[in-house]
Each structure stands twice: as C-alpha cells, then as structure tokens.
Amino acid sequence: MAPATVVSADPAPAATKPTSSTSTKQAATTAGSSNVFHNSTLQDPHTVVAADRHHLILANGQRVLDATGGAAVACIGQSDQRVKQAIAEQLDKVQYCHALFFGNTPSEELANELIDSTGGKMAKVFIVSSGSEAMEAAMKLTRQYFVELSQPQRTQFIARHESYHGITLGALSMGGHKFRRELFKPMLLNNISHVSPCNPYRGKHDGESDEAYVARLARELDDEFQRLGPENVCAFVAEPVVGAALGCVPSVPGYFRAVKSVCDKYGALLIMDEVMCGMGRTGTLHAWQQEDGVVPDIQTIGKGLGAGYMPIAAVMANQKVVDAFNNGTGSFRHGQTYQGHAIASAAALAVQRIIKSDGLLPRAQHLGNILSSVLIERLASHPFVGNIRGRGLFWGIEFVADKKTKEPFDLKEKISMAVHDRGLSTKWNISLFPGTGTADGYKGDHILLAPPYTLTDEEMLDLVHRAVGVVEEEFRERGLV
Template identity: 55%
Template sequence: MIQREPTATKQNVDTDSYAEVLQVEEPDLMADATDSGAVMHRSLHEQPSRVVASEGLYLHLENGQKFLDATGGAAVACLGHNNPIIKKAIMDQLDKVAYTGTIFYSTQAAEELCSLLIRGTNGVMSRAFICSSGSEANEAAMKMARQYFVELEGPETKRYRFISRQQSYHGTTLGSLGLGGHVLRRKIYEPMLSPSISRVSPCFAYRGKRNEEKVDDYVRRLAEELDAEFQRLGPETVCAFVAEPVVGAALGCVPPVPGYFAAMKEVCERYGALFISDEVMSGMGRCGYLHAWQSPMVDVKPDLQTLGKGLSGGYQPVAALLVSKKIVGVMTQGTGVFSHGQTYQAHPVGCAAAASVQKVIMQPGTMEQVRQLGNALEQGLKACLADKWYIGNIRGMGLFWGIEFVADKLTKEPFPPEMQVAAGIHKLGMQEPHMISLYPGTGSVEGTRGDFVLLAPPYTSTLQEIDLIVKTTVSVVTSFFEKEKLINSKHPQ
C-alpha cells in the first residue's frame, strides 16, 4: 500500500508523531475493513455466517457455533480445513516469490505441479495450463479445441461448434455458462450466450432410461442422439463434445452407466471431433480415482480435461486444463503458441498449494481409502433413507454422493419448486441440533424442478466421521419432512 504524507505543521516529524498523526487522520479506515455490509454476498437479503476458524471437517463461527462441513464447500476441501502440510507449502513459497508474470518467467512451483498432473495421467496428457477457476479452465478448453483445428488448417478451420449436455454445468463466465445446460443459471443471460453451442440428453439412468430398456439399449439411444446432433449441425463444424464424467451441481452426483462414454467417444472419433472431460468437480480423487476418466465406469481417455476444486483443496484458487499429446503435437508443429493467457495463470503460491495437495492425494492407498469411505457412505445412506417415500434416488461415486427427493416415489414426480425442499433441508441442517452443511441443488427435472443435496466429505475422513455424517444427514432429512408436515396417510413414515 502506498502511504501518503500526513498533514503536519512541523517540517520534521519524529516516528511516534508520524504514527500518531496517521491514527488520527484515518480513524475509520480499519473499522470499514471489517464491515461485512460492503461485501457483495451471494444474496443481498441474507447475511451469511462469519467463519473465524476451521479444523478438519469443522468450521467455527464467530458466535461460537461449530458446523460439520460434510460437503467441503462445493466439493472443494478434499483434505479438510487447516491442514498444516499445505499451509507450510504456501508459506515456503511466499518466502521465495509470490508472483511472476508468465510472459517472462516460470517457477519451480508451476513446473512441479504440472509434472505431477501429467504423471498422474500415466502419460495420456502432455501439458498442463494452470489458471484460477473451473470457469476459466473450461473457457481455455474451448479456445484450445478451436485453435487445434485452426492449426490443422484446410477444411478443419470450419470447426467452431460445441455439443454439451442438457442439465450440465461448466462455469459462470459467458463462454462456460453458454457451454453448460443449467437452465436456471443461464436464464437471464440467454441473449448474451453463444449460439454455436447445442445440447443432447445427459446420461441420467434414474430419469432418462426407460423401464423396459436394457443398459446397452439406453447407451445406444444416447449415442444415436449425439450422432444425429452432429449430422444436424454439420459434422465438419463441430470442435468437441463436452461432458462431466459424474454430473455434480446440475443433477446431483449422477454417474454414467457402463459403456456410455465409450459410445460417446466413438461418435466423436467418427466425425473427427474432440472429447472434453470436465472434471472440475468430480476429478482429483473425488470419485475414488485420481481422474474420474480412469474409473471403470468411464474408462475413456479425453483429448482435453479440466480440473479445479479438489486440485488445490480450497487452499488457493487453482484450476487446470490438461492437454493430450495429439493436440500438443499439432500445435508444436504449427504456431507453437496457445493464443490465450491470463495475468494470474500458473500463480506460484497457488501452484505450491496445489502441488502440496496432490502429493498427499497421490500417496499410495489414498484412492483406495476414498473408495472404502465412499462405500460406507453409500451403504449408510441407503440403509437409512432408501425406503422413505420422499427419497427418489441415492447415487454417486467415491466420496461424491447425491440424494434426490420426490413427492411420489412410484412416478418420480418432484416437489413443486415453490416448496424449496433442497434449500429448506440445507437451512434446517444449519440449525441446532444438527449443525451440518449440506449442498442444496435444484433442476434435476427439465432443469427447473427436482430437489437434491450433495455430500462430499474430505478424503482424510475417518469411518467414525462418515458414520456421523450419515446419522446427521438422516436426522436432518427426516426432521425436515416431519417439520413440514409432508407425511400424511398417503405417504406413511
């Protein structure tokens, strides 16, 4: 901060007098610094609770309350809060250099992080571009896909379109918002969003697969839909198909059915388009594998991959775009320059934090532990809630689970949006005696209806903590439906 000279009558002011003058001259400056009314919060109608400390799975508020953070924010805090190893890595980097312009310099922190990320793909990916958010990573992926075809020259330069999926979420910037299919988040910005993006049905077996359909038939139908969309647009104009391996915020932890992604990739390859895997929420161990595409449920290698959230575990704002050998090879033989850049890309402190997080995640046995804890979470939730009349579906992978609520279990009819079931469950969870944070979501039905909550505990959780999360979640959910008097003769407990 630049300090301005204080006003004084004497030409020579001693140190004590100087400090005293500053204190008198700007008495309200520090008072304003703690005024939360200056913050543009998510809502202007509600004041969020102020966190003053954290440790492990818990957040401590200024009023003395302690919350069980069962979601790590938005599936971010994969190693819990206040991890001393990550904090030390950040401080060590600050002792070296806090910022460098990547136009001129590189740092050991950036090179180490990128090396870790590429090694984690077993050589499938070749380079990593580090930025600050998942939205930025998906914007970069779109630009990289377009540039790849421009570098190929000839007829490939006609490619500029993208195909994503309905009820998907890829970010909040105009490009990434346009790429996604989250109806409610897109609504007021529709006139500003790109018309070069279209959408096909998601792989959502609970609501999309017909009762009489076998899984193979369902996959075939979705593949035919994607093929038809290529044909409608003109295959020579499509850059890529973009999808989340496990859909998080838009649908509530929806995994694919076996064979789905292999079928989608086959369609892409048939028409020469790329496959972009958005693992901002589901990647970096969240689904029980370092990369969700490495799981048996996905088992398809992407051409481009985006990462975020669990990449740095929330200790710094960090996201990434991983680029396959095929794309890097074409660009290397061409311009050799990615026509994209950002002030804070490969930020040294962010890279140091993310590298430290990845070293913990990549330790032998960590992914197996995530899968074991995930099994315990799944079994606990299903044992206590699956038979309730208001539970439609419990789904997920690893430590990434969603619970969808329905007004009618047989027809899968959702609750009316005005009831705000998911928001109500979240709000109740934040109250005594529950004191748990559950991630609420809507839009699992046609993008506008359908309520669910997400659970995404840290990978470092214990079985006892998972059991506590299950018991508390069950308590919140059952208490909500009792409190709202939704249980009646038609829907017995």
C-alpha cells in the same frame, strides 16, 4: 441461505448524502449490513471465523461439520500443516511472475505430477485460477487446435442438458442448466447445442437395458453432429459424474466409450469436465480412469486440485492436441494474469503429494462404501427420496413429491434449501449442498454430499447419520411422514 443475525444501524439524515463507506453502510437499513456483494443483497450469510480439520467455526460459536467440502473442494480438510509449510516456503522464494515471460518451479513440478498421474496419457497442463477459467481456456484451446489443423470452419460445440461447466459467459453457454442460464440467455454463445444427459433415473425407458439406453444416447449425439454438419463440430463436452446440476449422477457402463466413438468418427474432440468430480473425489484421481479405458482429449480440473488452500484449476491436453500446436504456430493464443501462479501451484503440489503419500484414494473408496451403504439403508425406502446415486465420496439424494411418478416438488416448497437450512441449526450442525433443477432445469431438488477424504470411519458414520437425520426431520416437520 441460512438465516443470520444482521446488525442494523441508524439511517443517515435525510438531507445528508453518504460520502464514505461508513455512512453508506449506515444507510443500508433494508438490506444486509455487509459491504461485500454477497449472493443475497438482503441478508448477510453466517461468518466463518476459523476452521478445525472438518469443522467450520462460525461467529456465533457454532461448530459446523462441513459434509461437502464447501463445493466439493476441501478434500483433505482444513489447516494441514504440510500445505501451510509449502505456502510459507514459496512465499520466501517468489510470490508472482508473469507467465508470458517466465516459468516457475512449483508450476513445473505440479504439471509433472499431474501428467504422471495419468500414466502419460495427457501431455501438457495449463494452470489457471478457477474451474470457469479452465472451461474458457479449454474452449479456446479446442478452437485453435482445429485452426492449426487448417479446419477453421469448426466452431460448434455439443454439450448436455442439465449440466454445469462454469459461471463466466462462455462456460455458462456450455452448460445446460436452464435456471442458471435464463437471466443471461440473450448474452450467451449461439454456437453451442445440447443433447440429453446420461441420467438413468430420469432418462431410461421402462424395461430399457443399459446397452439400449447408451445406444439411444449415442444415436442422439450422432444426429446432432449431422444436424450441425460433422465438419463444423469442435468437441463434445461432458462431466464423467454430473455434479451440482444433477446431484452426483454417474454415467452407465459403456456410455463414454460410445460417445468417444461418435467423436472419433467425425474427427471431433472429447472434453471431460472434472472440475467437481475429479482429483480423487470419485475414488480415482481422475474420474475418467473408471470409464472403460476412455481417455479425453482435453480435461478440466479444479476444486480438489488445491483443496481450497489456494484458488487453482487447470486444463490438461493429450499429445494429439499438443502435436497440432507443435506442428503449427507453436503458440497457444491465450493467457491470464495469474496463470501458473507460484504460490497456488506450490499449495496444489503439496495437496496432491498428500493424497498420494497418505493413501487417500483407497481411503476415499472405503469411506464412500460406508457413506453409500448407510444412505441406501436409511433412506432408500423414504417416501420422498426418489434416487440415491454417486461414486466414491460424491453422492446425491434426489427428493420427489411422488416416488412412483418421480414428480418433483413445487418450486415454492424450496425443499433442498430447507434441508440445507435445517442442517445448519444448532441441533444438527452440518453443512449440506443444496441443488435445484434436477428434473427439468427448473423443478427438482437434491442435496449433495462430498466429504473430505481424511475422515475416520467413526467421523463418517456421524456425518451420514446427521445428514439422514436432517432429511427425516425436514419431511416429518412438514407433516408429510
């Protein structure tokens, strides 16, 4: 987290016990002064007071270029009047109704829009408020699917190491990011196992072809089915392009076709987590639309669905899954207070219609070509850049201490966070997304770039040159180059 000015206050008298929020705040002399439970209890973050298209305006007056849309969220930029109007109009109609008893027009229209965007390959949409909630719902949907099919013994899931599927306990259990799991490991589910990710930079053997690499990963997955008992496995879960955990790593050609074949062989489902990489981020609305014709049985989406205008995410299921419910109990035994929220759905519907009407998918592809070409041109030969990878407007830069051996930096160096902090300096005024654990779940540093789809060519060039400048300066100031 970047340094921020913290206003200290006089402590409460020793004999006086704080009895109000004000006195409690005054007593906090060794920690952040905010009453918000921020990620750091010792230091307050910068405060954003306004936003202007692609810039965040801080309380200190800085205009920071948001090169990552927060966490790959703000894909159409800030303050689009069309989305604001859609929210305002819905406020004048109905704000909330409980999904157990009622439906609402915006959620129905959003579901129609999303199903149409798959060419009818998906059949139903379950709308929630966050990506973690979407993964939790997908897990329960999968479990109940097999109960509906009279296969209640299926309780096992297989996911991948160095993955991230959400922060709630079920979703965290599904993820394979060791550091994020570590503190809560005694509380995590024991019916989820992990296999190797498809990460050619670190996973492929010297001289190994893509075909041989895919075959090896497919064998590993098949072996895990056999170890667990194929009849016990519900699903295999994977991100088409791994986001925060690995820094924008796409699969190699043929990978998803191979793992889908393994799932089909044993009657298990394929779940694709597109919370971060979906909704246009990789150049097609759904990332799976670039995966050799492979369609997931269940898909999670979020972030770019509502572009940050409202909290919203969703689960999508194909007809096979829906038919099991229709031919069984006809009821999904799951529900949430803000499921299908009318205002959130109205905002997301407006965002999706803007992406379509403004031609932002081909725009993302075009801007992605600019971003990737400049990154590769400027940083591919940098002695501490091990790998540059991504797709569309979703790119990662992995840093290494030794380019030949791919040895990561020592954790104490805090490379990715240092790059992030330098970017927030008044010289650069750019927000970059830092990540760690890239190499083994603990060690390994990367930064992630996920710009909005609405930049001009000139703005994209400015953004990528700033990002490159920050990286170059960080290693230069460390005396390493």
